[in-house]
Amino acid sequence: MHRRIDIRATLVVGFFFSLFCHQSAPAGPIHHDNGAVQRKAYADRMAKDGRVPYHNGATLVCSDCHTMHASLQHNFAGGTGPEGGTSSFPWEIAPAPNLLKAADPLDLCLNCHDNWAGAPDVIGSDANGLAERSAGFCEGPDVVNPRGHDLARGLDTSPGFGLCMRCHWAPPEAAKVTCIDCHTPHGNGIERNLQWASDPEATPPLGLFVADGVAGLAAYERENVAYGTLNTTQLREVTSICIDCHHVLSGSWYTDPDGDGIHSRHPSYDSERQGPNHIAQGEARGSTAPAHWNAGTGSGFDVPRLPFVTDGASSFAAARTVSAAANGVFCLTCHKAHGSSSAFGIVWPLAGPPARTGCDQCHAIEPMP
Numbered sequence: 001m002h003r004r005i006d007i008r009a010t011l012v013v014g015f016f017f018s019l020f021c022h023q024s025a026p027a028g029p030i031h032h033d034n035g036a037v038q039r040k041a042y043a044d045r046m047a048k049d050g051r052v053p054y055h056n057g058a059t060l061v062c063s064d065c066h067t068m069h070a071s072l073q074h075n076f077a078g079g080t081g082p083e084g085g086t087s088s089f090p091w092e093i094a095p096a097p098n099l100l101k102a103a104d105p106l107d108l109c110l111n112c113h114d115n116w117a118g119a120p121d122v123i124g125s126d127a128n129g130l131a132e133r134s135a136g137f138c139e140g141p142d143v144v145n146p147r148g149h150d151l152a153r154g155l156d157t158s159p160g161f162g163l164c165m166r167c168h169w170a171p172p173e174a175a176k177v178t179c180i181d182c183h184t185p186h187g188n189g190i191e192r193n194l195q196w197a198s199d200p201e202a203t204p205p206l207g208l209f210v211a212d213g214v215a216g217l218a219a220y221e222r223e224n225v226a227y228g229t230l231n232t233t234q235l236r237e238v239t240s241i242c243i244d245c246h247h248v249l250s251g252s253w254y255t256d257p258d259g260d261g262i263h264s265r266h267p268s269y270d271s272e273r274q275g276p277n278h279i280a281q282g283e284a285r286g287s288t289a290p291a292h293w294n295a296g297t298g299s300g301f302d303v304p305r306l307p308f309v310t311d312g313a314s315s316f317a318a319a320r321t322v323s324a325a326a327n328g329v330f331c332l333t334c335h336k337a338h339g340s341s342s343a344f345g346i347v348w349p350l351a352g353p354p355a356r357t358g359c360d361q362c363h364a365i366e367p368m369p
Ligand code: HEC
Pocket: 052, 053, 054, 055, 064, 065, 084, 085, 105, 108, 109, 110, 111, 112, 113, 118, 119, 120, 179, 180, 183, 184, 185, 191, 192, 193, 215, 216, 217, 219
């Protein structure tokens, strides 16, 4: 992951595949569907459920993030109290590119998303006191964090070369991320405003569902979030955003290169590059324990049922339905998107390397305790 990869010739070829014709490559760095074909209107992206994500439409408040002159003597109500992530007025900053209210987009987002009650807190401890944040949490800017994504300032977020250069031909310390890699700041109608970092415009609707009737910060509780996919550009699993960078960790070509059904890397749901990975799929070989998963008790279930992606689900209720035949294992089964208090951002508490907790929910390896 942090290795410097010496595959220059392949990479040059890879770039051309990736940028111009990757969808026709048998296996390639990213292999998303052709953006030109599937580019969706805003209304289509919204069609999956009624929830309008924040920073969209009426909640896309320009002055949350932009300042016209980098100086305000008073807030918009005429007073000096806190407003929009600014703790007090008069307020003044050094003018920043794109008229942003911070020198770097990362600091801009963290004006509100770190330690500011009322906006989801994505760094360290939670100012809103939620039971468990769905995406977990990162550490602060420029901190090396072994428990999740490392955030950094000054990253090139252009969808092409800049993204690939994070890990290729770059020193290990360049492998970092920023908020606007994964979230578009201007909203796209997709839950959490998530996007394909390599091709933002082509991002399809993604199957992250918030429980009906839940509003405000409860929409970010793990308990109120579920995941589904329809396996087409109509609705893809949310982890299709992960492969823009972690392009060798899913897809049958990478997880089971010889196609014999015995995996070489842990399978992870990838509707574009195959390998469905439903929990019932391992029953024949005894590699998974579907009945144990369905029952939801015993070995492995000393932690709550891990997140799963439900094949064919396009609503919260359907996505939450436990069925080994339809439930699949995916990145967010094991990793929090931002990070957690466990190594590698693992979803369940780890004291050291993973033991049977968590894993045994699907595997129930004998002998069981
Ligand atoms: C001025 C404060 C402010 C700033 C700056 C800000 N946000 Fe937000 N953000 C909020 C608030 C408030 C909410 C939602 C609260 C709610 O749902 O009730 C939110 C919600 C979100 C959500 C969840 C959307 C949803 O409804 O699912 C994402 C993702 C997000 N912000 C990303 C960002 C990113 C990325 C940046 C930087 C480019 C940013 N925000 C900057 C205040 C801010």
